[in-house]
Amino acid sequence: MTNQASSSSSSSSLLSSLGSVLPHFSLHRATNVLPKRHPALQKFESRLAEKLEALKLAGEELGFLSIDWFLQSMTVVLASHSNVEALIPDLQFPLSDKDDKWMDEYLNDSAKLLDVCNVLKEGISDVEHYQMLVQVALVNLDNRESFSEAKYHRARNALQDCKEAIKTKDTEYKQGQPKSKLENCSSMLRTMGEKLVNPKGIKGNGFLNAIYGAKVTTIFLCGLLVIALACKPKRPLVNLSVTNQYLWSSSLLSLQHTVKEETDKRKNGGSIALLCELDSVDSSVRRLHQLIDRNLLEKKFPLDKDQAGELRQLVEDLSKNSAHLGSGLGPLEQYVNELFRILIDSRLALLDILSKSKKRQAI
Template sequence: MTHQAASSLLSSLGSVLPHFSMHRANSLSMKRHPALQEFENRLSEKLEALKVAGEELGFLSIDWFLQSMTVVLATHSNVEALIPDLPVSELRDDKWVDECLDDSAKLLDVCNVLKEGISDVEHYQTLVQVALLNLDHNNESNFSEAKFHRARNALQDCKEAIKKKDTEYRQGQPKSKLENCSSMLRTMGEKLVNPKGVNAAKGNGFLNAIYGAKVTTIFLCGLLVIALACKPKRPLVSLSVTSQYLWSSSLLSLQHRVKEETDRRKNGGSIALLCELDNVDSSVRKLHELLNGNSALTTEKKSYPSSFQSVEMRELVEDLRKNLRHLGSALGPLEQSVNELFRILIHTRLALLDTLSNSK
């Protein structure tokens, strides 16, 4: 790939995803504590596995996001496990404690926004289920004008719900909570400072572990925030990651593939970056168009059964049902993962405060 092509690829995605760039590390590599070595090895392995999963499941699919959340959870759990052995006397007077607590508070806010975003998708799912209930082929004999109108109105509500999310981002309306969350993550990224020199070695490398957890969370949770929205336009932060970390190349490689997929979906006209949500939206629009084309049914009652049994109608209803099933099956587990991240962040805060208190 030419330098110009590479630059174009990176700039084309600046509005959708945190950008990570890797600089050359100092000529002398930092001597790693065994616990930090293990942490970095684990993170590198999980990021590599996440890339493989993306090739198999599809980047930006809901199953892939479920796996990405397991990486975030494991990373924060590993950070929490390092706290009991933390030599606090070495770190007690540093400002890193306040920064760590402040960032974790912001990540708690991110969890709350993600849960609301998932709840919005669940509401959208309910609207689609109403349409499917009224288009149930198992009850064709009871198909009526009222059911026809209820199905068509429910599909129209689905289109309006997606349009509203899209409008919040594109038509100068007040920011949605998801967009505010993206802005907050961007600000966090701009303020991230890579531990260097003496600070990098403090606490047996604990600050480096914290840094790795923050970068991973901003990257993956920031991507999930975007996927739950529709065509976000605001650019996100550009983060700098040095090559001193064992996980740096794995993160950059994963980011590159995700960027390619995100760029492809945007250029393809996708409404939502979350694959399953976009598939449901596509099915909703096709079915709604078909029902609108058969508006003569409202005056020709005898046409209901024959039209309802049409191959095209059956195929569209089945496609919508299948796509909705794929979306709905993972929403619950995804919300549980966000709740678990919230819990771990709280426990880490309490463990850190407790350790600092006991050291005094």
């Protein structure tokens, strides 16, 4: 919650600074010279580049694909859309036919991004359900009370339920099985990334370039979160190709390259989930289930000193990993909800302006 409050404060400050230059922003450029970046657009691109660079540094510190890193990545997505939203009130000029076509494509893609938000919320909900099963197991392994064979049985059953929950997510990706919503969502985002249209050369490209930056950032980072919430994702990462005309281009491409290396390393290492904490919890669940199951089958009660020490360490590991994962799921869902709200508000504002523009042209 502290991170979220800090993010909101930073976003408000950024919007205030943008507001001071917006009244002078114009969509029209002379067609016989190469357009210069308006200060508002330059600030937007510079800030986005800085945030992408900071996100790369955060990955090196926090770990790419960790829950904390994804929380920071969502603040980048939200900031990019908030800054575009701040530019909308100044869009009061008629758009050309080419601009209209590009804007229609953006509105269509933003509707798809609303679907992405809904799928992400379902994916987070699935992990929260998995977390609940883990907590059932931990309650039965709480060493503040005396252990009994019955508690071991209940813990083993709960851990088995955890394994089945992960296995069910995994089988949705096997050949012959229907695609899961996460896989369909990943495919849709990858297609959107492949069909990105650069607004370069379109009249009024100052504002449209800002929209393009927010759109590219969202497709990349949300696409990464989608596959991180899946188990053993079969689909490759969204591979974005952008020109170097933007101040943020090199930062995004560098981050994309680094993240791809990390995901390839984790896949080759046998990780069942790309989300670090989810993979760690799953690993702890499997080791703990194996130990308890073996001792129950061999009726080794009470446990000897070495076995009891191993059990205690595994329980501590599972508790720690689960707590870290659980603490991030709530804020992550709040960020997704906020993205959904911003997309709705931006769509309504743009549709209103486009409608007014067409009425002016008709007069």
